[in-house]
Amino acid sequence: MFKFSYNWLKDYIGNKINFKELLNVLNSQGFEFQGSQNINDDIVTAIEVKANRPDMLSHMGIAREIQAFYKKDISKPKKSTLLIQNEKFPIKINVENENICKRFCGIIINNINNNAKTPEYIKTRLSALGINLVNPVVDITNYVMIDMGQPLHSYDLDKISGKVLNIKKSDKEFDLTTLDGTKSKIEKNDIIICDEKETLCVAGIIGAETSSVQKYTTNVLLEAAVFDEVSVRLTSRRLKISTPSSFRFERGVNANYSLDILNKCAEMITEICGGEILNCAFDYKSQKLEPERLNLSVKNCNRLLGTNFDVKTIVSYLEKYDFKCENYSENNINVIGPSYRLDVKKEVDLIEEVARIHGYDNIESVMPTIMTSYNKNEIWSKIDMLRNIMVGFGFFETINYSFIPSDIMNILGIEKTEDIYSELVLQNPIARDYALMRPTLAYSLLNCLAYNYSIGNQNLKLFECGRVYFKDETKDTNCREIDTFAFICSGNRESKGWGINKDIKFTFYDLLGYLNTIMNNFGQKFDLKQNNYKFLEEGSGFDILVNNQKIGYVGELNKSKIGKITNAKLIKDKIFYCEFYVNGISKTVKQIEFESKFPPVKRQYNLVQKIDTSSNDVIKTIKSQSDIIREVYVKDIYVDKTFNENEYAVLYEINYCSKTSTLTLETIGKIENNFLDEINKKYGISLKK
Numbered sequence: 001m002f003k004f005s006y007n008w009l010k011d012y013i014g015n016k017i018n019f020k021e022l023l024n025v026l027n028s029q030g031f032e033f034q035g036s037q038n039i040n041d042d043i044v045t046a047i048e049v050k051a052n053r054p055d056m057l058s059h060m061g062i063a064r065e066i067q068a069f070y071k072k073d074i075s076k077p078k079k080s081t082l083l084i085q086n087e088k089f090p091i092k093i094n095v096e097n098e099n100i101c102k103r104f105c106g107i108i109i110n111n112i113n114n115n116a117k118t119p120e121y122i123k124t125r126l127s128a129l130g131i132n133l134v135n136p137v138v139d140i141t142n143y144v145m146i147d148m149g150q151p152l153h154s155y156d157l158d159k160i161s162g163k164v165l166n167i168k169k170s171d172k173e174f175d176l177t178t179l180d181g182t183k184s185k186i187e188k189n190d191i192i193i194c195d196e197k198e199t200l201c202v203a204g205i206i207g208a209e210t211s212s213v214q215k216y217t218t219n220v221l222l223e224a225a226v227f228d229e230v231s232v233r234l235t236s237r238r239l240k241i242s243t244p245s246s247f248r249f250e251r252g253v254n255a256n257y258s259l260d261i262l263n264k265c266a267e268m269i270t271e272i273c274g275g276e277i278l279n280c281a282f283d284y285k286s287q288k289l290e291p292e293r294l295n296l297s298v299k300n301c302n303r304l305l306g307t308n309f310d311v312k313t314i315v316s317y318l319e320k321y322d323f324k325c326e327n328y329s330e331n332n333i334n335v336i337g338p339s340y341r342l343d344v345k346k347e348v349d350l351i352e353e354v355a356r357i358h359g360y361d362n363i364e365s366v367m368p369t370i371m372t373s374y375n376k377n378e379i380w381s382k383i384d385m386l387r388n389i390m391v392g393f394g395f396f397e398t399i400n401y402s403f404i405p406s407d408i409m410n411i412l413g414i415e416k417t418e419d420i421y422s423e424l425v426l427q428n429p430i431a432r433d434y435a436l437m438r439p440t441l442a443y444s445l446l447n448c449l450a451y452n453y454s455i456g457n458q459n460l461k462l463f464e465c466g467r468v469y470f471k472d473e474t475k476d477t478n479c480r481e482i483d484t485f486a487f488i489c490s491g492n493r494e495s496k497g498w499g500i501n502k503d504i505k506f507t508f509y510d511l512l513g514y515l516n517t518i519m520n521n522f523g524q525k526f527d528l529k530q531n532n533y534k535f536l537e538e539g540s541g542f543d544i545l546v547n548n549q550k551i552g553y554v555g556e557l558n559k560s561k562i563g564k565i566t567n568a569k570l571i572k573d574k575i576f577y578c579e580f581y582v583n584g585i586s587k588t589v590k591q592i593e594f595e596s597k598f599p600p601v602k603r604q605y606n607l608v609q610k611i612d613t614s615s616n617d618v619i620k621t622i623k624s625q626s627d628i629i630r631e632v633y634v635k636d637i638y639v640d641k642t643f644n645e646n647e648y649a650v651l652y653e654i655n656y657c658s659k660t661s662t663l664t665l666e667t668i669g670k671i672e673n674n675f676l677d678e679i680n681k682k683y684g685i686s687l688k689k
Helices: 006-013 018-026 059-069 120-129 136-148 231-241 246-250 255-273 300-306 311-320 349-356 378-392 410-412 440-453 508-522 617-622 665-683
Strands: 004-005 033-039 044-047 092-095 101-110 153-158 164-169 172-175 184-188 191-194 199-202 221-226 283-284 293-297 324-326 332-336 460-471 479-490 492-494 526-529 542-546 549-554 577-582 601-610 629-638 647-656
Touching: 004 059, 004 492, 006 018, 006 044, 006 059, 006 153, 006 549, 018 033, 044 120, 059 136, 092 101, 092 283, 092 549, 101 164, 120 136, 120 647, 136 255, 153 255, 164 199, 164 617, 172 199, 191 231, 191 492, 221 255, 231 410, 255 665, 283 629, 293 300, 300 311, 300 349, 311 324, 311 349, 332 617, 349 542, 378 479, 378 508, 410 440, 440 479, 440 577, 440 647, 460 617, 479 508, 479 647, 508 549, 601 617, 617 629, 617 647, 617 665
Parallel strands: 092 164
Antiparallel strands: 004 044, 033 044, 101 221, 101 283, 153 221, 164 191, 172 184, 191 199, 293 332, 324 332, 460 479, 479 577, 526 542, 542 549, 549 577, 601 647, 629 647
């Protein structure tokens, strides 16, 4: 957003365009009106300026847009006539490289009177726009910046130690007291400007107290520079310092007019404060300041816009916006963009300019004809199916950020050797709690569950379909993204009332029941193998295997591990969790696996086994003893006073069925003896007496 003064703008466009017409033009060109305020005899107006149009962050920039629309001359700063003599300049200026600074200009003014009064028109206009008044030199540099878009900085020349300025990346961390009196921590690789003894400025953001221009200052070094946008943005955000200068540098500044604008500022200072401009300027230029040269196809322009413009019409439109059209024919135009249009980098950008000056509303709307072939997205299809299953179970879907706290790996006890460990940390996170790209959905769902408990929503079943992220140097982005599905439940599965004598809590078997139903709906076979994740209760964690490949895990969350997560201590009941990769399952046609015309026989066995024995392993052992054993189910589990501390009883139901004959008691008896002997040898399991 940018605020401008209507009276100030009239210095460029005159009085022929009234305020309402001006707003209509800006709105039609994509700069939406955000509000205005009457201040004295002026109108201060805010418009929305997108990040790719930094040229509109000045009154001259807005005037250029208006004048182009009304076919008037484009505003340009007056050319500087100062001699550029870098070697003879009184201050030795060293720029580390062109990657951190595209241009650096310096002008010296001697014998000024900084006790002079800032003119009323400058004070009035700056105050109306919310710019603080300091002293004439600082006020004038701020005025020129708002007027012409180039951030400027002033140094007290006599405070520059050794008469040297170094523009470089910091090679260490240190504290710096800035102009606002606060201490800021400068980190390694921040762009700074320093002399022989100390740092004078955080480049593009804010100056230091040590070199600031005060009322007693008599000799001034003026600076106009263009610093690396990314570095300024990262440093400004980290320091939490946003200034009018950093706001412009972050978006990009036109480096071609820097010296001319600096010269205008110097002339204004001498007019108001007296003094003499040294006829020797410093000007460092990067080799990357050549104007953009683009080729525009007339055919492409008409195809994208749905128009029928000839080459002369397109050229006339572009020239109104200060684009130079050279060597054009009926089919192609060679275009050189104005230096202040940093957003014009491709042919399509030129086509947008043609559309803007012609008027978006003047282009007839026509529905495009697109010949496409539909390719079904299998991942989305699976997610839709999973979503329908979970909603049928009564689960609620959640949507969470992909960013989680950077210390969550340590909190959950996930070690570097484990497959769900990640250290994919953002270089510039919004906040500490949004620093790590999540390698698991566990924190996201647990945090959502805890928040709901904190506001009184309990007994919850939640699920999420999202992505997890891991480092992968084989990818262009150095990051591997995996579509993942997870669900969590805690509290009462059924609450007391209406024929239910007591609350029925979620158990581990509910968790497995949901997982079994999901896999059955996909016609997918799977196995479980115990794991040792520390954030799962000991003995409850199992990897989910499909075709002997791990695709996820299930288990009960460990209360001692998750206690540090906000509001997690409010969850008093057990928490059950399941997560798997969507591409790990495949939707297959379900088939009847066992067909027989002979009747099945069902028998139940009450087996006493040790607590650390996996029922899944027991089932596999039983089924391996005979093809006649069709299915084995766990029906119940309980503890008796007669049992040892590490024992419990599990009720198994076995379905016997033969494809070739009716089963006899003798046949079943032999099979029973075989599997009872086998599980006794392997696991010490016996029938309950």
